[in-house]
Amino acid sequence: MEKSVKQIIEKYGTAQTRLMDILIDTQELLGFIGKESVNEIALALKMSQVDVEQTITFYHFLSTEPRGKYTIYLNNSAVAIMYGQKAIKETFEKEVGIKFGQVSEDGLIGLFDTACIGMNDQEPAAIINNRVFTKLTPYRAREIVRYMREGKDMDELIHESFGDGKNHLPSLRSMVSSNIRRKGMILSDKYIYGSVTKNILPGILPEAVIAEIKHSNIRGRGGAGFPTGLKWEFCRRAKGEKHYVICNADEGEPGTFKDRVILTEKPELVFEGMAIAGYAIGGDEGILYLRYEYRYMKEYLEDVLMIMRKNNLLGENIAGIDGFNFDIRIQYGAGAYVCGEESALLESLEGKRGEPRDKPPFPVEKGYLNQPTIINNVETFATAVRIVENGGEWFTQFGTEDSTGTKILSISGDCMFPGVYEVNWGFNVEDMLDMVGAYNVQAVQVGGPSGTLIGPDEFHRTLGYSDLSTGGSMIIFSKQRNLLADVVLNFMEFFIDESCGSCSTCRNMPEVMKNKLVKIISGKGVKSDLTDLKSWGKVLLASRCGLGQTAGNPIISSLKNFHHLYDELIQKDKEFDQGFDLESSVQRACKYVNRVPKFHHHE
Amino acid sequence: MSNLIKFKIDGRDCMSEKGNFIVDAARENGIYIPTLCNMPGVKPKGSCRICTVRINGRLMTSCTTPVADGMEIESNVAEIQDLRKSIVELMFVSGNHFCPSCEKSGSCELQALGYLFQMMVPRFPYDFPVRKVDASSPKIIKDQNRCIQCKRCIKTIKDDQGRSLFAFRNRGHRLEVVLDKELGHLMTDELANLAMKNCPVGSIIKKEIGFNTAIGSRKFDHQAIGSEITL
Numbered sequence: 001m002e003k004s005v006k007q008i009i010e011k012y013g014t015a016q017t018r019l020m021d022i023l024i025d026t027q028e029l030l031g032f033i034g035k036e037s038v039n040e041i042a043l044a045l046k047m048s049q050v051d052v053e054q055t056i057t058f059y060h061f062l063s064t065e066p067r068g069k070y071t072i073y074l075n076n077s078a079v080a081i082m083y084g085q086k087a088i089k090e091t092f093e094k095e096v097g098i099k100f101g102q103v104s105e106d107g108l109i110g111l112f113d114t115a116c117i118g119m120n121d122q123e124p125a126a127i128i129n130n131r132v133f134t135k136l137t138p139y140r141a142r143e144i145v146r147y148m149r150e151g152k153d154m155d156e157l158i159h160e161s162f163g164d165g166k167n168h169l170p171s172l173r174s175m176v177s178s179n180i181r182r183k184g185m186i187l188s189d190k191y192i193y194g195s196v197t198k199n200i201l202p203g204i205l206p207e208a209v210i211a212e213i214k215h216s217n218i219r220g221r222g223g224a225g226f227p228t229g230l231k232w233e234f235c236r237r238a239k240g241e242k243h244y245v246i247c248n249a250d251e252g253e254p255g256t257f258k259d260r261v262i263l264t265e266k267p268e269l270v271f272e273g274m275a276i277a278g279y280a281i282g283g284d285e286g287i288l289y290l291r292y293e294y295r296y297m298k299e300y301l302e303d304v305l306m307i308m309r310k311n312n313l314l315g316e317n318i319a320g321i322d323g324f325n326f327d328i329r330i331q332y333g334a335g336a337y338v339c340g341e342e343s344a345l346l347e348s349l350e351g352k353r354g355e356p357r358d359k360p361p362f363p364v365e366k367g368y369l370n371q372p373t374i375i376n377n378v379e380t381f382a383t384a385v386r387i388v389e390n391g392g393e394w395f396t397q398f399g400t401e402d403s404t405g406t407k408i409l410s411i412s413g414d415c416m417f418p419g420v421y422e423v424n425w426g427f428n429v430e431d432m433l434d435m436v437g438a439y440n441v442q443a444v445q446v447g448g449p450s451g452t453l454i455g456p457d458e459f460h461r462t463l464g465y466s467d468l469s470t471g472g473s474m475i476i477f478s479k480q481r482n483l484l485a486d487v488v489l490n491f492m493e494f495f496i497d498e499s500c501g502s503c504s505t506c507r508n509m510p511e512v513m514k515n516k517l518v519k520i521i522s523g524k525g526v527k528s529d530l531t532d533l534k535s536w537g538k539v540l541l542a543s544r545c546g547l548g549q550t551a552g553n554p555i556i557s558s559l560k561n562f563h564h565l566y567d568e569l570i571q572k573d574k575e576f577d578q579g580f581d582l583e584s585s586v587q588r589a590c591k592y593v594n595r596v597p598k599f600h601h602h603e
Numbered sequence: 604m605s606n607l608i609k610f611k612i613d614g615r616d617c618m619s620e621k622g623n624f625i626v627d628a629a630r631e632n633g634i635y636i637p638t639l640c641n642m643p644g645v646k647p648k649g650s651c652r653i654c655t656v657r658i659n660g661r662l663m664t665s666c667t668t669p670v671a672d673g674m675e676i677e678s679n680v681a682e683i684q685d686l687r688k689s690i691v692e693l694m695f696v697s698g699n700h701f702c703p704s705c706e707k708s709g710s711c712e713l714q715a716l717g718y719l720f721q722m723m724v725p726r727f728p729y730d731f732p733v734r735k736v737d738a739s740s741p742k743i744i745k746d747q748n749r750c751i752q753c754k755r756c757i758k759t760i761k762d763d764q765g766r767s768l769f770a771f772r773n774r775g776h777r778l779e780v781v782l783d784k785e786l787g788h789l790m791t792d793e794l795a796n797l798a799m800k801n802c803p804v805g806s807i808i809k810k811e812i813g814f815n816t817a818i819g820s821r822k823f824d825h826q827a828i829g830s831e832i833t834l
Contacts (some may be wrong), residue, residue, distance in 0.1 A: 048762075049781040050770035057773045336774075353771065358649050358667035501752065501771070501778030502650050504690055508697040511776050512727050536727070539689045542655045542662050579728075 004029055005037050006209060009044045017369065019055055019351030023062055024292070024332055028130075033067045037484040050219065053465060058353040058500070060114060060335025061292050068110030069314035070148045072537035074129040077116040077254045078490040079412050079475060080123040088124045091141040094403065109148055112308070113339060115256035115494055117293040119410035120475070121179050121419050122163075129154055130295045134163070134175050165265050171300040177464035178261045179419030183434075184406040185386045186266065187247035187422050193268040193312060195430075196389045198319045201279055204388075209280040210236065213384060215236075215392025217404040222248055222340070222377035223447065223471030224546070231374055234364040236281045238372035243283030245274050246368060246375045248345055249290045252337035252496060253448035255473035258408040259378040260294055261420045267304045268313075271328055273381030275314060276388055280325040281374060284545050286328040289345055292335050334365060337498035340547045351544065355502040379408055379472070399425030403464035411436050412536045413445075429459040429468070433476065440479045443562065449491035453483075453557045483558065484565055485521050491554035492517060499551065506548030509540050513555055519579040525570040526577050625665035625676060626654050633834025636678055637687060637719065639712055639803055640753035641666040650754055651694075653687050653716070662686075682749040684720070690717045692725035699748035700804075701733060706813040707805030707819030713751060714804075715828035734779075739797055740787035742795035743807055750780050750806040760798045767796070780806070 008025045012018040022041060026033050033056050044047045056062045061073075064517040074080075074089060093099055096109045100392035103110040119125035122134040131154050133144070147157050155173065162168040163177035180187055201209075214229030223521075235243060247270060262270060274286040290297070305328055308314045318324045331349055333339045341350045343357035344366050367373020376384075383405060385397050396404045403425035409432070413420040416437030423432075433441055444459070446452050447470035454461070454468075461468050477487060492514040501507040516533055519525050559566060571577060583599060590597045606621045612634050619628035623730040624647065626636050640651040649664035650808045665678070677683060681787045694700075694713060702708045734747035756769040757780060769818065772781045790798075818824065 046764065046766065047765040048768065048770070048783045050772070050781055050786075050788050051767045054770035054772060058771070353774070358647070358664070360669075496776050499775035501773075501775045502648070502754075504651050504653075504694060504751065507776060507778060508693045509750065511730070512693070512696070515728065515730075532726075536689070539686060539693065540651045542686055542690070544649060544652075544664070 005040050009041065013352075014044050014046070016047060017350045018347060019045060020334065021054070021331065021351075023052075023056060024058075024334055025205055027062050027334075031069065031071070032063045034064060034066075038064070043275070046457050055351065055353055059292075059333070062334050066103060066110075067109060067112065069108050070129055071110045071112065072144075073114040073117070073580055074100070074113050075115070075117045075119065075123065075125050076113045076490075076585070077120065077123075077494070078487050079120045079255065080116075080125065081490065082413065082485065083123040085124040087138050088126075088136045091138040092145065095145040109145065113178075114293075114335065115356065116252065116256075118251060118257040118291070119176065119261045120257055120410065122177055122256050127293060128157070131158065132176050132293075132296055133158075134176060134177070149513050154261055165576050166300075167264065169300060171303050172264070172297065174296055176260070176264070176296075180261060180262055180265065181417055181419045181422065182421040184408075184422035184424070186262065186269070186382045186406060187420075189255045191269065191386065193272060193447060194308075194313045194319075195277060196385050197313050200388060201276065201319055201324070202321055206236065206282060207281045209276060212388055212392040213280070216387045216395035217392075218380070218383060218387060218395065219403070219465060221379035221383065221407070223253070223469070225465045225469060228376060228380055231364055231485060232277060232280050232377070234362075235283075235372045238346055238365045240371040242285065242369075242371045243278075243281050244368045244371055244373040245277045245281065245286040246345070246349070246373055247274055247286065247288045247378060247381055248340060248342065248375050249288055249378050250333050250340040250345060251292070251378075251471075252340050252498075253450065253471060253473050254289060254491070255445065255448050255475040256410045256471060256474045257412075258410045258420050262378050262382055262408065263290075263294070263297060263301065267301055268308065269382040270378050270402070271305065271308055273384045274311065274328055275318065275326045275380065276384055277374060277376070279321075281372070283374075284325045284327070286326060287349060287368070288328060288330045289333060289339075290330055291333045291339075291348060295332060298330070305330075336500075337494075338500045338545070338547050341547060344545065345375060346373070353500065355500045356547075359381055361437050365486045378472075383494060393545065400462075400464050404464045407463065407470070407473050408472055409463075409470070411474045411476070413474075414438060414441070414478035414481070415476050418436055423463075425464045426462050426504075428462045429454070432463075432474065433459065436476070438476045438478075441476055442479045442481060443477045443483060443487075445473070445475040445477070445487070446470050448475075449494055449554050450546065451553070451557075453488075453561055455561050458561070484517070484569070488554045488558050489514070489517055489521065495547070495551040495554075497549065503543045503545075506543040506551050507537050508537065513537065513552055517555060519577075520566060520569050522575050522579075524567060524579040525566075525573070526574050527570055528575070529570065530559065530563075532568055547584055548580060608670065608672040610670050610672065610676065612676045613654070615678050619670055622669050623664075623676075625656060625668050625670050628670045629665065629676075629678070630832050634678070635832040636665050637716055637829060638666055639716065639751070640755060642759065642801065643754070644757055645758050646731075647682045648754055648758075650707065651690070651748065651751070653690050655681060655683065655686060655690075688722060689715075689726070691720055692727055694751050695722070696725045696729045696773055697732070698751065699731065703751065705735075705805040706808050707749075709794035709818065709824055710805035710816065711805055711823075712828060715823040719821070721830055722732040737782060738810075739784065740782060740790055740795075741810070742790045743787070743798060743809055744784070745780075745782045746806050746808065747779055748806075749804050751804055752778055752780055753803060754780070755801045755803065756780065756798055756807060759801050760794060762789070762794075768798070 124136045125134045164176035167174040219225040339354040344354040348354040617632040649665040656663040732802040737745040
C-alpha cells in the first residue's frame with residue numbers, strides 16, 4: 001500500500017501544485033485517502049496533515065474514509081427527482097440495507113448523493129466507479145446491486161447498452177447519449193479537423209487572429225459573457241515567463257450538459273481552438289480542466305490528443321510553423337461547482353481548495369502559477385475555430401448585434417425531446433418551448449439556479465446577453481410541479497452544499513434564507529417573512545464571486561416572478577409566527593424524562 | 604512623491620501612495636473602515652466582507668482593492684453600514700457566541716463590532732449549531748462555537764518548517780478551522796500566545812490563563828474599536 005502512494009507521488013513530483021492529481025489517483029487506487037496516505041503525502045510535499053486534509057475535505061469525490069468497493073453516486077438535482085430519483089434511491093437503500101451517506105458493513109457498496117452530473121436529459125442517473133449509468137429504473141437498481149454482490153465487473157453491469165453518437169467507441173463504452181437535436185456551426189459535421197491550423201495559421205500573424213476574434217464580437221459562452229477577443233489581447237500583452245491557455249470544462253450549473261456533448265462529439269474542435277488561442281496569445285501549454293463527473297471520458301480524450309500529436313496538430317512546430325509549440329494536458333476537478341468560477345478553477349489547478357481569488361489582479365495578468373492566463377469555456381474554443389476559418393465578419397451574420405453567433409442550449413425538464421440544441425442567439429423562449437415539445441409550461445429556469453425563473457408572461461423574451469443571458473442551461477417545469485418545494489428548495493440546498501465557505505455572507509446567508517423558505521412551505525410563514533427574504537438576500541451581493549452573489553437567486557427570482565405561490569402559502573390572519581411548535585417540542589422533551597406535559601392554555 | 608494619488612472617501616479628499624489597499628489608505632487619512640479578517644502585514648483574503656465599500660456602484664472589499672487615482676469611495680453611508688451590521692449579526696446567529704462566559708469578552712473584535720453597530724437583537728433567527736471544542740493540544744483550546752472562519756490563524760501560525768498548524772475542513776455551511784493533531788502537540792508557548800492574540804474572537808484560548816485581564820483594562824473597555832484611527 002505504502003509503495004503505491006509512493007509511486008503516485010513519484011509520478012507527479014513533490015510540488016504542492018500537483019496535490020490534486022496525487023489525491024485523485026490515491027482515491028482511485030485505495031478508495032479513500034486515509035491517515036497513512038495523508039501522512040505520506042504531507043511528508044513528501046512538506047505540508048502539515050491538516051493542510052492536505054483541507055483540500056481532501058473540500059471536494060465531494062475525495063474522502064478520508066472508505067467509500068466502498070463499488071461507490072454509487074446518485075444525482076439529486078431537481079430534474080432527477082422529477083424523473084423518479086426517489087424510487088431509485090429507495091431501491092438502492094432497501095437492496096443494500098443501508099442509508100445514503102453510508103457504506104455497507106462488508107465494505108462492498110457505498111451510497112452517496114451528488115449534485116447535477118450533467119445528465120439532465122437522461123435522468124435518473126448515477127456515477128458508479130467512474131462509469132455513468134443513465135435512465136435508471138428500480139429494476140436496474142436491483143440488478144446492479146445483485147451484480148455487485150456476484151462480483152461482476154463494470155462492463156457486465158452496463159449490458160452493452162451504449163448511448164448514441166461516439167459513446168459506443170471502445171475508448172468510451174458509455175451509456176450516456178449525446179441527444180443532439182439541432183446542429184449549427186459548432187456541432188456541424190462539415191468542418192474538417194485541423195484545416196484552420198494547417199491552412200490558415202501559417203499565413204496569419206497572432207495579432208490578426210485576435211483581430212478576427214475581436215471583430216466577431218464573440219463573448220464567453222460559460223455565462224459571464226466577457227468579450228473573448230479582449231481577453232486574448234489583454235493576455236497577449238501581459239508580461240510573464242509563460243502564458244497559459246485553460247479550457248474550463250467544469251460545467252456544474254445544474255441543467256447544463258452541452259460541454260459534455262461537445263467534448264464527446266467534437267473534442268478535436270475544442271483542442272484545435274485551444275491551440276489557436278495558444279498561437280494567438282503566445283502560450284505553449286494548455287490545460288483542460290475537466291469536472292470529475294466526466295472522468296469516464298479520460299481514455300477517449302487522451303486518445304484524441306495522441307492522434308492530434310501524431311498529425312502535428314499539437315506538439316512542436318505545429319503545421320510547420322517554426323516555433324509554434326503547443327500541447328495540452330487534462331487535469332481533473334473532484335466535485336465542486338464553485339471551481340467553474342475561473343479563479344477558483346485556478347486554485348484547484350494549483351492543487352488547492354477551490355476558493356475564488358480576489359480581483360484584481362485578473363487571470364489575464366496573474367493566472368495559473370501567477371502567469372498570464374486565458375480561461376475560456378469549451379464552447380468558446382470550439383466556436384473560435386469557425387471564426388478564424390471564416391472570418392469575424394462572417395460570424396456577425398448569426399445571432400443579434402449584441403449577441404453574435406450561435407449558442408448551444410442544454411434543454412431538460414418537462415418536454416418531449418430533452419437534449420442539445422444549437423440555435424442562433426435571439427431565439428425567444430416561446431419558440432424554444434415549441435421546438436422541444438413542451439406543453440402546459442409553468443416556468444422556465446434560464447441559466448441554471450443562479451439565473452432567472454420566468455413564467456408565461458415573459459416567454460416572449462429572447463436569449464442574448466442583453467435580455468436573458470445564459471450559459472446554456474434551460475430547465476422546463478410544467479404546471480403539475482410544485483415550484484417552491486420541489487425546485488426552489490432543491491436549488492437553495494444546492495448552493496448551500498456548493499459554497500466554498502470562504503465569504504461569511506455566502507457561508508451563512510443561504511442557510512438562513514432556506515430555513516425561512518422551509519418555514520413558509522410548512523405553512524408557518526407570515527407576510528413579513530417575504531419582505532425579510534427580499535431584503536436579506538441583498539447581503540449576498542457583498543460576496544466575492546458569482547456563486548455567492550447569486551446564491552439567493554432561486555428565492556429572489558421566484559419571489560419576483562411567482563409571488564402568488566408565496567402568497568398562497570402564508571398565513572393571512574397573523575402578523576407574527578415564530579415558526580416554532582412549542583407544544584410538540586415540550587412533548588418530545590417530556591418523553592425522555594417520563595413526564596406528562598401539562599399545557600395551561602390562556603383562554 | 605510622484606507615487607502619491609488623490610481619491611475621495613464619502614466626499615472627503617484623501618491622499619495615499621499608489622498601490623495601497625483602500626483600508627490602509629483610509630487609515631492614513633484618519634478614516635476607519637471596520638475589518639475583522641484583515642491583519643496588518645498579512646496578505647488579505649477578503650473573507651469576512653465587513654470592510655465592503657461601494658465604488659462606481661459596485662461592492663468591493665477595501666482590504667483587497669488597491670486605491671486608484673480619482674477613485675470615489677462610499678463607506679460611511681446608511682446602506683453600507685447596514686450591510687456591515689447584517690454581516691456582524693449573521694456571524695452572531697451562525698455560531699454560539701455567549702459573551703458573558705467568554706475569556707475574550709472585552710477584547711473580542713466581533714463583540715466590539717456588535718457594540719459599534721449598536722446591535723441589539725440580530726434580525727436573523729439563531730441557528731444554534733452543534734459545534735465541538737478541541738482541547739487535545741496541551742497548549743490551546745480550539746472552540747468551534749466561537750470561530751468565525753476568518754483564516755487569520757491559518758495564515759499566520761506556522762512551524763519552523765513553514766507548515767500550517769491550522770487549516771480549513773469541509774466547505775460551505777459546514778466549514779470549520781481545525782488544528783493539526785501532531786503539530787498541535789508540539790506547539791510552543793510562544794506560538795500558542797501568538798495564535799490566541801491573532802484570533803479576533805475567543806476561538807483560540809491559551810490553556811491555564813483564561814480571564815487574566817481585569818475588567819476595566821481589557822482592549823475595548825474604554826474605547827470603541829477603530830476609535831484610535833478616526834480623526
